[in-house]
Amino acid sequence: MKILVTGANGLLGQHLIRQLVEEGKFxxxxxxxGASRLPYGSGNGVTYHNTDLTDFKKAQALVEKISPHIIIxxxxxxxxxxxxADKTACWKTNVGATRALVKGAQKTKTYFIYxxxxxxxxxxxGPYDEHASPNPVNDYGESKLxxxxxVEMSGLHWAIVRTVLVYGEKVPGGRANFVLWVKEKLEAGEAIKVVNDQQRTPTYVEDLAKGIILVLMKHAKGVYHISGKELCTPYQLALMIAQLMNKDASMIQPVTAETFQEPARRPLKTGFIITKAVKELGYVPVKxxxxxxxxLHL
Incomplete structure (x- = not known):
């Protein structure tokens, strides 16, 4: 079975591809x-394509050439x-590339997981289940919606996997996620300010990858919320990290989102109710x- 994975160099992409390789079925x-950051060659059944997915014709042509059974x-x-800051890049990447891949998938009749x-x-x-009505408050959310x-209107067999605040071990060339950022600051003895007026259900990247594989194995259709179960603020999460590392928690100062005055507004309380994924997919996240x-390798 042929699978096309986009975003392969990212945190999720690298962990997902490793799990797919370990399955030995694909x-x-x-x-x-740019260049591949994956530790695999063609001998592992992985072929890498350096492709700008915002180039509509190239993205569509790639799908048609590969003719995958599944696109993730x-x-x-x-x-x-x-x-x-760059609305054009946002929409070209999150909307234009999706439209191009869907166009190719319609010709190859590919199962599409978004x-x-x-x-x-x-x-x-929040927290939200799959029946909640979307209402994004920033460009990122609008583009993803x-x-x-x-995808929903494509006529394809499709699944949408939504997730929340993904964390995991750093991958080659990847940026630090929230857990690693806190770890690095605490190890350096630097004081940090962390928001305490937003709530999320943080998602371990290995769980997210497993959830996606459960979706594709069951050929599931529809929207699935895949995240952790526990609702917390980033500040509470940072305190947990400090406690596990035996670091001084007084270095972490709770603040509100207004402290940073960021250009993109964040939703205050999201997080997911994952009952559907648990019942239909057998998804079980770690605590x-x-x-x-x-x-943290503890």
Missing amino acids: TIHATGK HAAALSQPNDCA LSTDFVFDGEE LGEEI LEEGIRRV
Whole structure:
């Protein structure tokens, strides 16, 4: 079975491809910008394509050439501030590339799995299940919601996997996620300010990858919320990290989102209710403390 994974060089992409390789059932095609950061060659059943997915014709042609059974579209411009600063890049990456891949998938009749975000919600009534009505408050959320709509209206067999605040071990060339950022600051003895007026259900990247594989194995259709179970603020998460590392928690100062005056507004309370994924997919995430221990090698 041939699978095309976009965003292969990112945190999720690298962990997902490793798990797919370990399954031993797939021929994997991976796309990313620039050189491959994957530790696999063609001998592992992984073929890498350096492709700019915002080039509509190239993205569509790649799908038609590979003719995959499944596309897992994980590539995105996922930093809300970056999306606010460059709206054109945001929409070309999150909407245009999705439209191009869907166009190719319609010709190859490919099963399409689209990665989305809790930021499609406004944060007024979280945590959310799959029946909640989206209402994004920033460009990132708006672009991802439009991507969802493109997939839903494609006529393809599709699944949308939404997730929240993904953390995990750093991958080659990847940027630090929240857990690693806190770890690095605490190890350096630097004081940090962390928001305490937003709530999320943090997601261990290994769990997210497993959830996606459960979706594809069951050929599931519809929207699935894949995250951790435990709701917390980033400040509370940072305190847990400090405690597990035996570091001085007084170095972490709780603040509100207004402290940073970021260009992109964040929803206050998101997080997910994952009952559907648990019942229909058999998805079981690790506890938050266990996920952090694994990332910190504790």
